[in-house]
Amino acid sequence: MKGFQIFRRASTAIRNRATPSKLLIVLTFGAAGGAFLAISDDSPFRSLTAGESGNDGGKKKKLVVLGTGWGGTTFLKNLKTSAYDVHVVSPHNYFTFTPLLPSVTNGTVEARSIVEPIRNIVRNKPYNVEFKEAECYRIDPVNKKVYCRSIQNLGHGENEFALDYDVLVIAMGARVNTFNTPGVEEHAHFLKEVDDAQKLRRSIIDCYERASLPTISEEEKKRIMHFVVVGGGPTGVEYAAELHDFASQDLASLYPSLKDYLKITLLEAGNHILPMFHKKVTDFANEKFQKDQIDVKTGSMVVKVSDKDISTKNRATGQIEAIPYGVVLWSTGIATRPVIAEFMEKIGQAGRRVMAIDEWLKVQGCDDVYALGDCASIAQRKALEDAAAIMKTVDKNNAGAVDVGDFKEFVKDIYERYPQVRKYLEKNKLKNFEALLRNAQGDSQKKIDIEALKKALSEVDSQVSFLPPTAQVASQQGKYLAACFNKAGRCEKKPEGPFRFQENAGRYPFHPFRYTIENxxxxxxxxxxxxxxxxxxxxxxxxxxxxxxxxxxxxxxxxxxxxxxxxxxxxxxxxxxxxxxxxxxxxxxx
Amino acid sequence: MKGFQIFRRASTAIRNRATPSKLLIVLTFGAAGGAFLAISDDSPFRSLTAGESGNDGGKKKKLVVLGTGWGGTTFLKNLKTSAYDVHVVSPHNYFTFTPLLPSVTNGTVEARSIVEPIRNIVRNKPYNVEFKEAECYRIDPVNKKVYCRSIQNLGHGENEFALDYDVLVIAMGARVNTFNTPGVEEHAHFLKEVDDAQKLRRSIIDCYERASLPTISEEEKKRIMHFVVVGGGPTGVEYAAELHDFASQDLASLYPSLKDYLKITLLEAGNHILPMFHKKVTDFANEKFQKDQIDVKTGSMVVKVSDKDISTKNRATGQIEAIPYGVVLWSTGIATRPVIAEFMEKIGQAGRRVMAIDEWLKVQGCDDVYALGDCASIAQRKALEDAAAIMKTVDKNNAGAVDVGDFKEFVKDIYERYPQVRKYLEKNKLKNFEALLRNAQGDSQKKIDIEALKKALSEVDSQVSFLPPTAQVASQQGKYLAACFNKAGRCEKKPEGPFRFQENAGRYPFHPFRYTIENxxxxxxxxxxxxxxxxxxxxxxxxxxxxxxxxxxxxxxxxxxxxxxxxxxxxxxxxxxxxxxxxxxxxxxx
Known part of the structure; x- marks a missing residue:
């Protein structure tokens, strides 16, 4: 690997430590201890510092990380404690810089340039690490085991193995959402892995080569040269645009006779492409596509894909149309992996669409398991649910009602624990939390009772939102979680998080995860x-x-x-x- | 493609000519004509200038090139005449810089860096060109047709097509010689194409990943980590050495726990590795390999390859041994492709091991067909066969015997037509041809008769040698052949080749091909x-x-x-x- 070669050359002087796979070192972070052991689900990183009683005393804790995408890799990269034996399980022994996948397909970037071996990334880390190129197919939270299958076909019972964990970090990402549309798995291309990008590239070039053969009819040539992108989100839009550039520039000069046969279509089931963007952005994209002769068909739901046709249903008229195509790229969002869905059932999350984690990335309903990236979604605590607890905390004398000013002591904690509060204030141009409370009360002279507080908080909770399933979010979560692991000892002694309203005592050891938007x-x-x-x-x-x-x-x-x-x-x-x-x-x- | 991008950027100003696929231009090179039409097999490039009588008059000649390796690509690159409609048929739409294949396997060079699209190479050439990504599976020299099959699975009769040719250039290379050893095709790796290099790389990394799994036994780990190279020629030796570097440097730092399991073995059926080199080179290689702990086993003939064992027969003792392995690379030389073997039968070359071409690269026994590179071998004309013709030419008065000095006029032509003469002179430290003749005659005073000439020439013919099947030879042949095509018109008028002893009149239009060794x-x-x-x-x-x-x-x-x-x-x-x-x-x- 080129980058890797450069790395090697630069670091030949640094000798690799030959780390024995099991080190007998007892690690305790000062006076920590069982302070929070009684507090169950609401206590993040309970097990990160306190040694479990019993048979694993005297050994390092075993941290298993599933997945080496943005979340898992950033976590591994930033983990700087030697308190763990780390085991990484992933079907890919490399990290992929996914934003450049379309460029790999178009050949402007080398496939190998956007991947880096995981073993390279975790070299010379303070923790011991072992990598296993395998896929986790079952998580057993009761016995604290993950079951894995090698991606190579080994046979003779060598294919499957189980790993115990003390702490588990799930960063397995998500699968492509096909909405169970028939034929998608078989005939459409995806763009999630570097293999996908190379396959897509090969398929496009194959179409050009096929259309150059003397045996191909005019009609068939038109079919072959029709490239369809399904999904009008950022990925689909980006790819349609990059494909247009690739075809109109590079490929047109290599295959000049096929120039006029090229057609690119973007299918979107909704009414607009880029629905999550400002209307000005959507309009701009539409104009650009019109200029580039990319055919944007909104309100077109794909109902079936065969080897040569893609069938769409016009959502307005209900009319079904079979469109001949050469290559289809499917890019309609993500869905939960089966292994995660099965795990969710075991931990009482059966009804949910995405696995719920708390604001500290701990999986809800399960101890010692953290999750990040596309495979999980933060279930932000609703402020309303804690209205009584907040009131109890503020109303120190049990008077039943308090002054607006009495909240001052806890405002910072409220802002941190319930970030929706601040969003609501900003959106409604309110100066501060006191202003919100006064509004809810209606009368600036009156004291605040539980009903007024509930009224205020119920409005605030409308601002709870979900983070998008992007590389950026996963990466920030990985960094955040690693930082928590790194400072666990210090933070148990001197917690830095917000006040625990529910328990009416103490603080959370860490600040909750916050997605940072920077300039x-x-x-x-x-x-x-x-x-x-x-x-x-x-x-x-x-x-x-x-x-x-x-x-x-x-x-x-x-x-x-x-x-x-x-x-x-x-x-x-x-x-x-x-x-x-x-x-x-x-x-x-x- | 990166290089291609650079190319594109540099040449955006140059507009592509939209060349109609059939141009109605009559091309004749001055007064050329039928001068040599009567002379059949011995007349190279007969059809390159003279328009065939009949139905293809008024059209450009159709030149079909089979293959895009070193020979075919260099030919296409150097062809600078507009006299042809060129059709290129190859299963690869790119040229591969094969000397760097081992580096691709080891990851020091990017796969995409060593290939270049053929369409890119033939852009902006003076000739019209069409490329077809297909494999030629039959050549019909009687009807002047090649039959091709698309490498894509198209079905419905779209897969196969035939192309007429006026002139055919065969540059299809050779296949790997497995000596029909059972299991080689199924289990061994080759290193001829860029795909091979990538597959080999993947297989090696797979071995490392597999050996890292917790379910693998010690014995199995040893098997997996045993890499075997079969063939002690330059390719096999180079690869064994590069693999050692790759494993002991890059892979050892990524998989430190597997360092001691690595074993590399080089198997050679003969008594020495690098038999074509000087003994000093062989010794040096042996020493280097011993130092690097590469196990060189000479006299070991592979008799069978299964999925986990490679069986060798000790040529001295006859003992058969099954050696467990992880990856086998097969590199034991080349053999004729089936399509060429079938073609050879049709043109009366059934008995030969390699297709014979004359010194001007024309296929022997077949008009308008040229071949170059690994798929053909130059059958150097023996001087002895032309002894009578040479005598007849020199003995202008039919005296039956001539003076040594009478040869002077023709010495340059003899040297050029029969390069073995010069080689023989150099090897035997003879000053010139006259000295050779005098030696043969025994008496410096006597005249030279046919018997003396025959004696001299029969010794000379011992120096006829074959060119090695290398990229260098193929490339020089491609360049040579293109140059002949380019200057065909001029050379028909003013032939530049040696005297035609057989016909006792005129000259060959071109110098024969000569492999050039430069400093x-x-x-x-x-x-x-x-x-x-x-x-x-x-x-x-x-x-x-x-x-x-x-x-x-x-x-x-x-x-x-x-x-x-x-x-x-x-x-x-x-x-x-x-x-x-x-x-x-x-x-x-x-």
Whole structure:
């Protein structure tokens, strides 16, 4: 691996420590202890510091990490404690820089440039680590075991094995959501892994080669050269745009006789493409696509895919149409993996669509298991549910009603524990929490009782939102969780989190996870220069390959082909056109 | 494709000509004509200039090129006449820089960096060209047709097609010679295509991942980590050395626990590895391998390969041993492809091992068909066969015997037509042809009669040798053949080749093909610098990708891993050790 070679050359002087696989070191973080052992589900990182009583005393704790995507890899990269024997299980022995997958398909970026071996990433870490190239197919939270299957076909019972864990981090991502549409699994392409990108590239080139054969009829040529993208979200839109660039520039010059046969269609079941963006962005994308002759069909639900036709149902008229195609890319969002769904049933989350984790990324209803990235979603605690507990805390004398000013002591904790409060204040242009309470009470002179508090909080809870299933969220969660593991000892002694209203005593050891939106222009002056140098010298591999994984960035971004992109920054500031995609990718590089 | 992108960027200003597929232009090269039409097999390029009478008059001639390896690609690259409609048929729509395949397996070079799309190579050429991604499975020299099959599974009769040709260039290469050893096709790896290199790489990494699983026994781990290379020629030796470097450096640092399980074995059926090299080279390689703990087993003939064992027969003792292995690379030379073997039967070459071409690369026994590279071998005309014709030419007065001095007029032609003469003179330290004749005659005073000439020539013919099936030979042949096509018109008018002794009149239009051995140090000062810059900036893609295909080089080269290589230069000068491989590869870059 090139990046890897560079890494190796740069580090030949550093000798690898030969770490014995089991070290007999007792690790305790000072005076910590069982302070929070009694508190069950609501206590994050309960097991991170306190040694479990019984037979595993004297050994390092066994931390099993499932998955090596954005979440798992960022976690491993940032984990800096030697308190664990770490076992990583993933069907991929490398991390993939997924934002560049469409570029791999189009050949502007080398496949190997966007992957990095996990073993390389975890080298020279303070923790012992073993990697197993296998897929976890069952999680047993009762016996604390994960069951895994090698991705190689070994036979003779060598294929499957089980791993015990003391602490489990699930970062397995999600599967593609096909909505059980017949034929999608068999005939459509996806764009989640580097293999997918290479297969898609091969399929597109195959279409061009096939259409160049002398035995192909005109009609067949038209079919072969019709590329369909299903899903009008950022991925689908980006890919349709990149495919247009690839076809109209590179491929048109290699296959000039096929230029006029090319057709690209974007199918979206909803009424708009890019529904999560500002309308200005959607309009801009639509205009750009019209100019590029990409046929955008909204309100078109795919009902079936055969080897040569894709059947859509017009949601308005109910009419079903079979469209001949050469290549279909399916990009309609994600769904829960079967192994996670089965695990959810075991821990009492059977009804949910996505696995619920608390604000500290601990899986709800299960001890010592954390989850992050696309496979889980934070179930933000509703403020209303804790109204009585908050009232009890503030109303120290049990008077039944308190002054607005009495909340002052706890406002910071309320803001942190229930971030929806602040969002609501901002949205409604309220100065502070006191103003909200006064509004709810109606009379600025009256004291605040439980009913007034409930009224205020019920409005606030409307601002609870879900984080998008993006690389950015997964990566920030991985970093956050690793930081918690790293500082667990210190934080048990001196907790840094918000006040525990429910228990009316003590604080959470850690701040809850917060998705950070930063201004990407902060670092761009320097990084744009770096990127240009890198772009020009073909060293993009260093940028990506050397493992520059941790990043935070802003808003959302949809490359639209050419030099144009639609960017939505915080505060709904919309930048349209002429935004360099290179500029954007620099935000990943921090 | 990166290189391709660079190319595109650099050439966006140049518009592609939209060339109609059939141009109605009558091309005649001056006064050429039927001068040599009567002369059949012995007349190279008969059809290159003279328009065939009848129904194809008024159209461009149809030139079909089979294959896009070193031979075919170099031919296409150097073809500069607009006299043809060119059709290229190959199962690969790209050219592969094969000397770097082992580096692709080891990950030091990107797979995409060593391939270049054929359509890119033939863009903006003066000839019209159409590429078909298909495999030729039958050649019909009677009806001048080639039958092709698309490499994609199309069905409905779309898979197969036939192409007419006026002139055919066969550059299909050879297949791997398995000697019909059972299990080789199924279980062994080859290293001929870029796909092979990637598969081999994946298999090696798979072995490491498999050996890392907790379910694998010690014995099985040893088996998995045993890599066997079959064949002690330059390819096998190079690969064993590169594999050792890859495993002992890169992989050892990623999989430190498997370091002691690694074993590399090189099997060779003969008594020595690198038998075509000087003994000093062989000894050096043996020493290097011993130091690197690569187990070299000579006299070991492989008799069977199963999925887990490779069975060898000791040629001395006859003992058969089954050796457990993880990966086998098979590299024991080449054999004729079935399509060529069938074609050879049709043209009266049934008994031969390799298809015979004359010194002008024309297939013997067949009009308008040329062949080059590994699929054919030049059958050098024996001087003895033409002894009578030569005598007749020199003995202008039919005296039955001539003076030694009478040969002077024809010596240059004899040297060119029968290059073995010169080789013989050099080897036996004879000053010139006259000295040879005098030696044969025994008496310096006597005249030379036919018997004396025959005696001289029969000794000379011992120096007829075959060219090795290398990229260098194929590439030089491609360039040579293209040059002949380019200058066909001029050379028909003013032939530049040797005298036609057999016909006792006229000259061959072209010089015969001669494999050129040049001193590679000529260009290295400049190119080594370029290479270093390229190596450092990761721009090796430019070097290779931009299509620097034409080259000539010297002797033979066997990289032995690390910074060591054995090089055999002309004049048997042997350079041992510390030779930079980079230095060597620069010779490809000219």
């Amino acid at each position: 990407p222009f902060l670092f761009t002056a320097l990084l744009l220069f770096t990127f240009l140098v890198i772009e020009l010298t073909g060293l993009s591999i260093c940028l990506v390959g050397a493992g520059v994984i941790s990043y935070k960035h802003s808003g959302q971004f949809a490359p639209l082909g050419g030099e144009q992109a639609a960017v939505q920054f915080p505060g709904d500031w919309v930048s349209i056109g002429h935004a360099s995609q290179g500029l954007w990718y620099t935000v990943y590089a921090r | 590679p140090f000529l260009f290295t000062a400049l190119l080594l610098f370029t290479f270093l810059v390229i190596e450092l900036t990761g721009l090796s893609i430019c070097l290779v990708g931009a299509g620097v295909i034409s080259y000539k080089h010297s002797g033979q080269f066997a990289p032995l891993g690390g910074e060591q290589a054995a090089v055999q230069f002309p004049g048997d000068w042997v350079s041992i050790g510390h030779a930079s491989q980079g230095l060597w590869y620069t010779v490809y870059a000219r």
